[in-house]
Amino acid sequence: MTDKPISPLRQRMIEDMTVRGYTRATQRAYITMVREFTRFFGSPPDQATADDLRRYQIYMRQNGASDISMNAAVSALRFFFGTTLGRSDAQVGMTTVRVPKRVPVILSQDEVRRLLKAAAGLKYRTAFSLAYGAGLRASEVVGLKIGDIDSDPDRMLLRIEQAKGRKDRYAKLSEPMLKLLKAWWKAGQAGGVMLPGGWLFPGQNPVNHLTARQLRRALDTAKEAAGIDKTISLHTLRHCFATHLLEQGVDIRVIQVMLGHVKLETTARYVKVAGSTLRCVKSPLDHLDLGPLPPD
Numbered sequence: 702m703t704d705k706p707i708s709p710l711r712q713r714m715i716e717d718m719t720v721r722g723y724t725r726a727t728q729r730a731y732i733t734m735v736r737e738f739t740r741f742f743g744s745p746p747d748q749a750t751a752d753d754l755r756r757y758q759i760y761m762r763q764n765g766a767s768d769i770s771m772n773a774a775v776s777a778l779r780f781f782f783g784t785t786l787g788r789s790d791a792q793v794g795m796t797t798v799r800v801p802k803r804v805p806v807i808l809s810q811d812e813v814r815r816l817l818k819a820a821a822g823l824k825y826r827t828a829f830s831l832a833y834g835a836g837l838r839a840s841e842v843v844g845l846k847i848g849d850i851d852s853d854p855d856r857m858l859l860r861i862e863q864a865k866g867r868k869d870r871y872a873k874l875s876e877p878m879l880k881l882l883k884a885w886w887k888a889g890q891a892g893g894v895m896l897p898g899g900w901l902f903p904g905q906n907p908v909n910h911l912t913a914r915q916l917r918r919a920l921d922t923a924k925e926a927a928g929i930d931k932t933i934s935l936h937t938l939r940h941c942f943a944t945h946l947l948e949q950g951v952d953i954r955v956i957q958v959m960l961g962h963v964k965l966e967t968t969a970r971y972v973k974v975a976g977s978t979l980r981c982v983k984s985p986l987d988h989l990d991l992g993p994l995p996p997d
Contacts, residue, residue, distance in 0.1 A: 751794030
């Protein structure tokens with residue numbers, strides 16, 4: 702996790718997470734959350750009681766922590782106390798918080814077009830186009846390698862390795878997307894940034910891939926240039942992919958497979974934001990003959 706000496710307790714927690722196959726990102730997040738609790742507690746975390754954990758959750762709420770942040774802290778501390786220490790304190794002293802369900806922000810197709818055209822160069826236009834055209838997450842976009850592109854006319858697929866839930870899947874590769882990918886590959890080759898079998902979107906050092914944070918900054922710049930006022934992230938393009946397909950009449954179960962969702966109910970939320978779904982329904986008021994309007 703770090704080059705600095707670490708305590709035996711932290712090392713044991715890291716080993717427990719490694720054995721269970723937790724990703725590096727999850728391990729870093731859990732370690733950070735235990736460290737933040739320790740800072741609040743003021744003593745080694747293994748000395749804390751269920752009441753101390755309860756006080757910490759109250760402290761988080763009073764200091765404006767989001768529901769998602771609070772639940773993440775609960776997961777990390779329950780792992781630390783339950784798995785690494787073999788104690789039930791976190792189960793007793795902490796509770797998960799109900800997270801309000803919100804419909805995602807959706808861009809119109811014209812807004813997506815403006816956003817893609819405003820991208821800073823071919824590299825970012827291609828990355829954003831993949832997120833929208835194939836419904837990829839930010840981590841999936843930056844994690845693509847040149848060898849993940851299957852351009853065989855009988856297949857036309859993108860291989861997504863170890864997506865969310867540590868599952869491999871395939872995404873659709875369209876002809877316009879393949880054309881864009883070829884253009885970016887040629888530009889990357891000419892610029893000397895495409896290593897054999899390397900990343901499709903290399904970072905400043907081609908050995909490393911572009912980071913999700915770099916993608917986010919580029920998206921913010923493109924959004925401003927395109928004159929879009931909505932609050933969006935790269936994941937918004939994945940939302941748009943699903944919603945626009947639904948508006949085109951694509952079966953929701955097909956969209957479920959394309960997104961890699963395990964549960965249909967996860968995909969079904971896009972029905973709430975599909976404009977065509979709402980436009981095709983008539984309000985009961987439409988069926989009432991109310992006669993001429995009264996005077997003001």
